[in-house]
Amino acid sequence: PKLFAAYTAEQILALGVPPVFIEQVMALVDTVGLNQLESVMPAEAWEPLHWLAEGLDYQEVLEEFNEHRNEPVDTNDFIEAIERSKRRFHVVENEQELLQMLNAPLEKWRVFLHPSQRKLVESPANGPVRVLGGAGTGKTVVAMHRARWLSQRLADKPGKKVLFTTFTRNLAADIRANLQRLCSREEMARIEVVNIDAWMSEQLKRHGYDFRVVYDSDEGRRKCWNYALQQVPAELGLPENFYSEEWQRIVQPNAVYSREEYLKVSRIGRGTALSRIQRAKIWPVFEEFRAQMARAKLREMGDAMHEAIILFKEKQVQLPYSSIVVDEAQDIGAPAFTLIRSLVPESPNDLFIVGDGHQRIYRNKVVLGQCGINVRGRRSKKLKINYRTTEETRQFAVGLLTGIKVDNLDGETDSSNDYLSLLHGEKPMITYASDFKEEAATIIKQIQALLANDVRSQDICITARTKHAYERYASALNDAGIETYNLGQDSGDSDQRPGVRMATMHRIKGLEFQYVFLAGINDGVVPEVKAISSDDPVEQRDALFNERALLHVAATRAVKGLFVSSYGVPSTLLTVH
Known part of the structure; x- marks a missing residue:
């Protein structure tokens, strides 16, 4: 077939495919032939065909590409013509700017907004906006430019701010550095960049909160939990x-x-069904845990966020934020989103949320509507x-998630096939x-070849599943005379500092x-045995997805080239390729 x-030839024409290509397009039998046409067709004509072939609804594709097609056009208006062509061209002012663009280091491109995304950034909204997109589609860049646009609109509103929040401290630091490249000093003064946990802890401390907020690894929390287990x-x-x-998934x-x-x-x-009688017998465990935590003056993040909402309401705390931008939304759980919703009133341009369920590497699923x-x-x-x-x-990374259903952050399914790379x-x-x-010898040889071809050492990254693992590769590189720089949990990535970057997969998100x-994509390492060791089949399935997503995220950090290696028995996740 x-x-x-x-589809009819008229429907294909309506997508913007030039008449000269219609016969060829209608004769295609597979995507191999379609991919061969990519080099000869205009990008805006080929892309809708790609999405149709991937199974997207015709009407959705038509709306995406036909947005301005029926508007009257002044054929003598050169400025308008340039605006409409921005998708394919960037207008440079002079030869110097052109040379700068062609030779721009990576940090310049980290804040480059593609002209086709400008409308999304600069469109006023009557309420929360959710932006999905696969790895590399520019979600964070769009979020940063949105924050800047919102900040510009606050120039005549003294004291008002934009809160830009993300999941980890590292990401917040990286985004802050990139926003400083993008924004003027005045614009930056109206944007607060912080990860949501740190922001909340600081606010609670400021308002006399009497508890220490802790994570699972805290020794005091562990003692409280072990005490509660006596009620099992x-x-x-x-x-x-x-x-x-x-406790983590339901309570x-x-x-x-x-x-x-x-x-x-x-x-x-949850994989294990419980009757009301069983639930009644289980509840004392959780009740005892909270009682023990209260005695120890400790709070978990979820409980602290719930109490923050109540505290801010009772004390009538006036926060300066008119808008909140949320990055990496797929890793931010329900308690955090409920808190975020409470921080700004429902109003135009209140929330701008970007994320991708395919990149969920932590266990925090959310349904925005329920928050x-x-x-x-x-x-x-x-x-x-x-x-x-x-x-x-992209195809390698998407292949790691083949056959897995992924949500759209609001309880529905999201596809990974409806985006492509240029x-x-x-x-x-x-x-x-x-x-x-x-394996280390092979990696060293490959890196030496890149360095010999004038690739900067700081533009190369070796990532492994754990800190211990990447440190072994760093030692091997150092022994071979190759400088390395460890991206630890709290270290930023200064682009000027030389050295091959060494990091865990979580860190390079x-x-x-x-x-x-x-590196070291071995059986028993990726996926990590401990991470998928649950007795509950549903928990095990979700944990395995997080491990697949972690590899997917790490692979999509590469701009020009990706190298994948293992030793001994390779990971089962590689066998899909």
Whole structure:
């Protein structure tokens, strides 16, 4: 059957395909032939065909590309013609600017807004906006430019600010550095960039909150939890990790504070069914845990966020924010989004949320509608062009998530096939070695070749599953005379400092490098055995998705080239390729 047999020639013409290509397009039988046309067709004619072939709805594609087609055009208006052509051209003022663009280091491109995204950045909205998009589609850049645009609109509103928040301290630091390149000093003074946990902890401290906010790894929290486990009803025969998973997936995200609430709360997504009688027997474990935490003057993040909402209301705290921009929304859970919603009144341009469920590497699923954030109609957007990675790298990364359903942050399914890369390059180089020494030698050889071709050492990154793992590769590189620079948990990435970047896969989230090496992708390491060790099949499935997503995220940090290596038995995740 023909690839576009379901459509008429008139429908294909309506997408903007030039008449000269119609016969060829209608004769296509597969995407191989379509991909061959990419080099000869205008980009804005080929892209809608690509999305149709990927299964997108015809009407959606038509609206995406036909937005301005029926507007009257003044054929003598050169400025308007340039505006309409911005998708394909960047107008430079002089030869010097052109040379600067062609030779721009990576940090310049980290704040470059593609002209096709300007409308999204500069459009007023009557409520929350949600922007989805695969890795490399420019979500963070769009979010930064949106923050700047919002800041500019506050010039005549003294004291008002834009809060730009993301999931980790590292990402907040990286975004702050990039915004400083992008914004004037006055614009930057009206933007506060901070990760949501740190912001909340600081605010609570300022308002006399009497508890220390802790994470799972805190020793005091661990003691409280172990004490609570003494309340486990032995007759139910449930393993201990069931209780911690129930706490993290059901009790905390849903702000369950009483036995009655626990008996009623939905447990969709949990593998073990519970009757009301079983729930009643389980609840004392969670009640005891909260009691122990209260005695120790400790609070978990979810409880602290819930209490922050109440505290701000009771004390009538006046916050300076008129808008909040949220980056990496897929990793921010329900308690945080409920808090975020409470920080600004429902009003035009209140919330601008960007994320991608395919990049969820932590266990914080959210349904925005359940947090009081209602994204309606055209305020839901999707970025569909990857400006960072090559199509070959994108296909490798998307292949890691084949057959997995991913949500759109609001309880519905999101596709990973409806975006493409404009750039082409070499296929990712995958190598297998018998032992660590052989793998390290191969990586060293590949890096030496890049350095010999004038690639800066700071534009290369080796990433591994754990800190211990990447430190082994750093030692091997140092022994070979190659300088390295560790991107630790709290260290920023100054682009001027030389050295091959060494980091965990979690650390490079939100960053990009010309060349990326995924090292030690071995069986038992990726996915990490401990991470997927749950007795609950649903928990295990979700944990495995997070591990796949982690590899997907790491792979999509590469701009020009991706190298993947393992030693011993390779990871099962590589066998899909």
